[in-house]
Amino acid sequence: MPDILVTPLGAGQDVGRSCILLQMGGKNIMLDCGMHMGYSDERKFPDFSYIGEGDLTDFLDCVIVTHFHLDHCGALPYFTEMVGYSGPIYMTHPTKAICPHLLEDMRKLSVDRKGDVNMFTSQMIKDCMKKVTAVNLHQVVQVDPELQIKPYYAGHVLGAAMYLIQVGPLSVVYTGDYNMTPDRHLGAAWIDKCHPDLLITESTYATTIRDSKRCRERDLLKKLHDSIERGGKVLIPVFALGRAQELCILLETYWERMNLQVPIYFAVGLTEKANNYYKMFITWTNEKIRKTFVKRNMFDFKHIHAFDKSYIDNPGPMVVFATPGMLHGGLALQIFRKWAPDENNMVIMPGYCVQGTVGYKILNGAKKVEIDGTVVDVKLTVQYMSFSAHADAKGIMQLIRYCEPKNVMLVHGENEKMDFLRNKIIQEFGIECVKPGNGEMARIQVEVPLEVDISKRLLKRTQAMGELEEGKGTKRSFLLHGALLLTDNKLRVIEADRVYEEVGIPKHEVRSTANVRLSDPRPLANTRESLHQLVQSRVKGERQVVMTDGTISVDSVLVQVDGDEDEKTVLVSWGYQDEALGTYLLREIELMGK
Amino acid sequence: MKLYCLSQDPNKSCLVLKYRGTTLMLDCGLDICTILNYLPIPLIPSSRLASLPTWKPKDQVIPQLDGVVRECCNRFFIDGEPEFGTPQDGIIDVSDIDAVLISNYLSMLALPFVTESPGFRGAVYATEPTLQMGRYLCSQYITEVCLLAEIHSCLFSPSCYIPMTRLFMEEIQEYLEGSSKHNDKDGSWKDFVHLLPLPFNQMGFQVHSWKKLYSRGVLNASLAKIQIAGFSQSLDVFGALKVSPVSSGFCLGSCNWLITCSHEKVVYVSGSSTLTTHPRSIDQASLKNADVLILTGLTQTPASNPDAMLGDFCMTVALTVKNGGSVLVPCYPSGVTYDLFECLSSHLETSSLSHIPMYFISPVADSSLAYSNIFAEWLSQSKQSRVYLPEEPFPHAHLVKTGRLKPFRSVEDETLNADFRQPCIMFCGHPSLRFGAAVHFTMLWGSNPANTIVFTEPDFNYLEALAPFQPLALKCVHCPIDTCLSFSQANKLVRDLRPGNLIVPAQYLQPPLLHPQTDFVINAPSSGSVVGFRPLEVVKVQVGKGKDGWEAGELDPRLAKDLKMCQVKPGVQVATITALLDVKDNRYSIRALPQKLGEDQTSSLEAGMNNKPKFYPWGPLDITSLVQKLTQEGIVNAKVEETASGYIVLLQNEDTVIQIEEKRTHIFCEDDARSDLRAKLNRIIMSSLNKF
Structure with a gap:
């Protein structure tokens, strides 16, 4: 079972310094790269040494920044220019436009007033922003052949976005900061029913239900x-x-x-x-x-x-x-x-x-x-004034209802308040909810279906056989019989009898034939007709019963009758694949004879 | 798949694609050229137009044709409210349409005629059988609600279309509403169109698809149905298909559409440009390796190079104003017009003519200029990067601020009267010269040979546009700027994209009538064949492997774990599978048979007759192993005889013969009460064979 691993480097049971390391399907993604405004020592930046030593480009597949607030993007120039990272970075257009100004303001403030030494320069901000790729809302960005991301509107501030991150069948939604009620200049966050395996949501106002x-x-x-x-x-x-x-x-x-x-x-x-x-x-x-x-x-x-x-x-x-x-x-x-x-x-x-x-x-x-x-x-x-546009508890619950995740993770909030919300989520939705602290790795186990290609002919044949009563709602169910083929790490389902040709192995036919004596005084033709009707009445669905030259056949099953008015012999013959039908018909014909 | 063509003009395309049980309308273009058959509608009643002689049928009195047609310089025009060519109805039941995909705002002007026709809304209910939807929903009520929700998710287009379409349509609506009261006809003349003079008597039934423009209310209702999509956003059509827009580089937000399912890819390319102008550049990589490429909307002026035309345009304008004349540029309120502002203003600057005023008159002038500056996401890289400074992406914002370019709502604007001076450069609508300020200025400046009218929009034949104004003294210059793909660009694109099949309007397969000796044709791709379609016709094309292809599905990992995979060759594993196939919204998933179902099948003999084999045998049978196993199982006096093709095993006590050849084994039982023996023999034989 594949796992999704999430380690907050910041914003774990805490507000400020949002930075979350997401590992899934062999990809490593950094969600936000914020700084902590309350500190001026090394605690202001996330502890990137957790990811690895030296240049981190080889360790990370991409960095996603959700909005321009410094607790979400403040450490970015430090990370790219001083720690070392030259891989892709994604932001929306307004975030890309506005965040360098806020970074510069903050830089000046901490260098001029606080005498901060371990701080990036103006040039570093510029160099850092050159590495940023701007994305549009709802645009699906293919980071590499396996990894894709898609931003959704988050409200909160101009250009704020939530991101859906997908690697193969695994998916995670990271909200950044969001707002579920439209305000004077921004709309409300929105996401479709994308059923992510994990929703990582902020929980700043985990316990607040604000008045209107x-x-x-x-x-x-x-x-x-x-x-x-x-x-x-x-x-x-x-x-x-x-x-x-x-x-x-x-x-x-x-x-x-x-x-x-x-x-x-x-x-x-x-x-x-x-x-x-x-x-x-x-x-x-x-x-x-x-x-x-x-x-x-x-x-x-x-x-x-x-x-x-x-x-x-x-x-x-x-x-x-x-x-x-x-x-x-x-x-x-x-x-x-x-x-x-x-x-x-x-x-x-x-x-x-x-x-x-x-x-x-x-x-x-x-x-x-x-x-x-x-x-x-x-x-x-x-x-x-709780004017900061974060979702309140009601809003967070609403977002969960919108996207229907299989697991929830709370970040960007205070520990005790998270407990309250966590219980509420588990109670209301019956899904797992975790809240790892900084540096603490959460392992989310996900059951993913295997991707398989099914032959169109088999699908057609299967559906023509008629429905089983298993289906619910708009779902319909059928009995599928075929062969599962595993080649080059790819799974395919085909008709069983096509395997020989497809794979290049010789078929071996196994056939059984039995003679049944029948005492039926009617003319041969009448007996034959009775047998035909018997077979016809027992065979359902797509199976075609044909009669040529006195032989009744259905799929690999043959029934022949010979003899005169006194005694007749019925020959029943079938291939291994029709064993069930063959033995069944044989039994019926034997009963006819008695 | 089947492709229906509902429009006459490949640049105002309207196609319908039936594919995988869904019906997609590709674009919904409005044929505006029909209005050239009408007399212009002046802002103030024109005595000249009113005094044009009316045409009467010879020797007949047909009241319906009274005063319908007027003559000007040997050409005939209908005197009435102009009508537009709409997509042909009657070929497709609008109620069948599952989704409408729009490529650009020029290709959606007929949308209200489709979405607001009574069938469209109620009709999607009728697609139930096709889509097998709602069949299992418990109540009709829910069905209707669900389907209603579906309709609203059915129209996809980039966000900037809505304001842009508004610009285009509202402009025409304003013109028609704002123009002086005109002679209205009830349309009964159409029944006698065969009696009218050329060109009308040649048009036949076509005139019946001409319709008056919809009202503002209808337009709003239609636009309200549009769902917004971003570039590369993947949208689901009933689980059967995914559709996704990718940039086409032609105008703001213009796109091509990828229509895909798990193993097939159809690409619809319309109105694309590989030139660098203001819109975001074309995304070619996404269009590659399609099974089918539908290509339409190529340049309407294949003989003109848009760059050269832009140069000519600037030169002509500069020359005219230098000599004291004024220039009239009939144009659309957006699109290439933005590039004209940009190039012309810098050309005038270098020619020391920056004191010449540039006016832009359109009911939507302000909106157009304002909107163009807020769609940074849809602009070319260089325009986009200006927003980060932050500066307006288009120079016309600066031109307006500094008073170089002056936008006005209409000619009647008082501030225009106060400001107006000549010589000047006048950008105004409509490029057909049938309504708007362009009609006014053509009449006003027409008699002065110092003035010039420059046609840049490729949508209209400029001679036809000018016909009802003849005779004219002003200079007429034709500089069509069509940034759509030229034939050579399109052929190169096809070569790069390597589609399996190429579908194009049939007229692209031979040189155009106006240029018979040219290579303005689309060639068949080396990777596949080319099919042409004609207006009001259907073409049928196979996509990918067709019925021999594959569908993507999901396999329950718990079921997969229980399957015994047999290695039949190095790197090839096979397992026989009998399972449940779930089908929902055209998605397939395979899971284990429920316990209950399995029991049913084995418990009763009748239910069991459809039992499936657990294994399939392959390869030769090992005779030594077989004999050994027979003995072990207590079948002792087996006699083995070698034959030409294999062996015969005689079980004398049992009255049974087993015939063994390289590729088959046959069990003959004479006695009829040996079912237990047969089962035993079967088991023994199977265990002596390779199987999966």
């Missing part, structure tokens, strides 16, 4: 509005692309409707470029935006202006979007440091924060945080 999207939005807007009414300043740490654009659309429409004058600033280096990407990859956004983009591009914002650092100390209320999203450095952290001690102010954390970041600390109620060696009082309101 509309309520969450109303909630956010109300809190935001209250804060600026009080004259407070609102900081929204975001990543340049993704949530930022959705929040901008949300605020833009709200400001317009409420006729608000309080300034909204967007302090994201990539602003125009980012929006340009959204304009050109509009086919990846949701239906509504796609329909209206000719008249009005949703990503041209009227109320949102560029931010300047000097505005930090401006009096009066304002709303500022700033990077990065987890408050682990950059301008967002600078602003936070200034605004944190004022209780009128507010910080809205619109996404998940990994352990070790300032975002994580304040979300967990820290009243004092250390930033660059100084302790800062956190007096402002900290508001968490």
Whole structure:
């Protein structure tokens, strides 16, 4: 029985540093190549030495990156340029376009601010991206003759994809991060009933069943509005692309409707470029935006202006979007440091924060945080909005229902929460569900049918014999008899009597003949007719009973009658292959004679 | 397989393929050339057109023909709402169609005529017998729901077709709606078409397949049925076939179709280009080694080289504007038009003519320009890489931003009036010169010999297009740019692809009428034969090995484990197999006979009469081994006699003779109550033979 082996190098019972090694059918595939934002030591990258030493091109058949978030692609330049890998890498077009910008931002941040030394260079990012092959949704990419991959829409962020990976009869779906409810700018993830042997799904929100999207939005807007009414300043740490654009659309429409004058600033280096990407990859956004983009591009914002650092100390209320999203450095952290001690102010954390970041600390109620060696009082309101577009427990269950996997594996989530979801999956679907930790290999046993070629003539003959009552629903069943041939590692099923010719071995015919004495006073012709009727009534299906020159024959069976009115002799003869029919007829004829 | 041809024009193809119990419609082209038989529809009523003399039949009074035909410079035109040539109905029952495969947006304009005809929807129910579907479903209700779901998965086309088709059809709809009220006819003139002057009296029944364009509602309903497919995506048609689109390099999202099952491959190539323009390049590797290659949609202007024509086009335009004239370019709203913008703008720049305004007038101008910039995935490598910068893939985005190219919805646009200055270059629809702004400008500029009209679209005969406007003074230049495969490119493609059989429109097998002395023909491939098909005809072609071929199936590994494979030769293993064959959705799988069934077969004699042998013998029988075994089994007085061809074994006590030859063994029993002995002898003989 072939096995599918999966080893998380990151994201095993953990969020961040997604990197999963998949081994099946003799192929090795790396799923995502992310970094951990919470660390600046060697723990930030996955432990690639697990795969092998030196250049890893020989060890891996391909690398698939699901979307542009750094916890999914952040280690890619390190992996290709510093560890050494020059094999194929696959991403969707928007991911390929956007991820180098995020890599560069992150690189600058960690080298300039943290003094990180073991970090790739700008040139390495460029060299790395040259190795990437861009793929389209639903396009089946043949990586090599045995291995193929196919991306599906995942929502989550622009260009995010889930991948179906197939090696021969084995198949695995890896979701990356996904979102099962459409939001303001993206559609919902979708996959067909592909029945993978294994579904590897993220489980960030394994225990959350979120309230409706509309309520969450109303909630956010109300809190935001209250804060600026009080004259407070609102900081929204975001990543340049993704949530930022959705929040901008949300605020833009709200400001317009409420006729608000309080300034909204967007302090994201990539602003125009980012929006340009959204304009050109509009086919990846949701239906509504796609329909209206000719008249009005949703990503041209009227109320949102560029931010300047000097505005930090401006009096009066304002709303500022700033990077990065987890408050682990950059301008967002600078602003936070200034605004944190004022209780009128507010910080809205619109996404998940990994352990070790300032975002994580304040979300967990820290009243004092250390930033660059100084302790800062956190007096402002900290508001968490589960705005990050991950599937919640309901969504994960729905995806399982969509694709009907035979096994499920949970990654990219917290251990205890996974337990809850795991039990739920086992209970509801009755399928195996595992959640290996980092460096822990999970072995999924799969029963795969053997591929076999069946001769068309045999199929026709088999189906002509009529159906058995075994079938259910639209399935029909037949009794198949033939020979299974194994040559050159290929299995074929043919008619048994064709084997001799096909393989080149001499046939040996075995025939039995018996004489039965029959006392039947009728004329010979009448006896013959009775025998004919007897044979005819016992033979079913496609078997043709023919009578020539007084001989009754069906397949290899012959029945001849001879003699006069006093005594007749019936000769019954059959080949070995018709032993059952021959002996049966012989018995019947013997009974006739008695 | 059988191939039906429902269209007259191989460039507006509509074929139907019946293969493996399924019916696939390959493209659904609309013959637009029919509109050249009509008078143009001007934006504002034209006194000139209205004063053209009407034609009347001689010596007869037929009210249905009153005012139907008008004459201009010895040519005749129908005065009424233009009609389009649709795929011939009556040959194929639309209800039989399981799937429609579309190659490009130019080949799907007749789709609403098919999908919205009453048979299409309800009709798929009628395919039940063919597809053997629903027969075993428990209720009719479920059957209907399932089949309804099937219909919706039946139309496959790349995602960019829908907006692109919209562009094309909505443009025509806008023209027809927006044009001045025209003289409408009820179509009863068609019954008297034989009485009309040339060319109408030659058209016969063809005119009955001309139909008025569908409404917007019908178009939307039709487009809503389309399911989106990506390049190389494999789509399943009832388990019998897999169909997959691969890039054809002709226009945005254009594709060829692979139609495959486990051991056979049919390839449908239509509207392909091996030139490098803006679309993604053709994927040739996937088309290789097909059993059957259907090739259609070659260039409509075999005598013109598109590159040279593009050069001529730029020169002509530059020369005209340099001399103070304006240029009219009747064009489609997308496709080669994008390449014209790109080449012409850079040519004008180098000729220091960049101050000459370029206008683009179409009801869908904005949409066309906007959409072209968001389909990066469907563009050539060089255009695609611009998106990563991120910059618009087409230069026309920049041209619009800097005011070099000015798009307008219509001539009536007020901003156009304010901006308009001459000399200028005017791109506008429709290239047939029957409706749209092109009609307006042909009439407006026609009397000035300084102006030029340049025809680039190959779909229409330019002289016919101009006929109702004659006499004209402006210069007419014909620079047809058809990027479809030329005959030599197509022959090279066929050589590279090595198909088993080649099927082409019969007209490709001899030089075209206009070029009788040329080599504009398709040659038979060295790898197989070529078959030609004619409009409204059927051709039958065998695919692969036909009935001697193979089907792919699955074998339950548990059953495989229980089978005893016998090595009959080095590297060849055989086992006799008696098992259950499951057939579902045209997929085959083999599993072990259920215990119950096996018992039934052996328990009753009658059920057992269909029992299958467990082994098959082969090779010569070893006589020494046989005699030895007979003794062991208690059959003692066997007498062996050697004969010319083998041996005879006499079992005197048993009244039985066994005749043994190299290739056969025959057991004769005289006594009629020896079934146990026969079984024993059989067993002994089989054990002395090789078997599998």
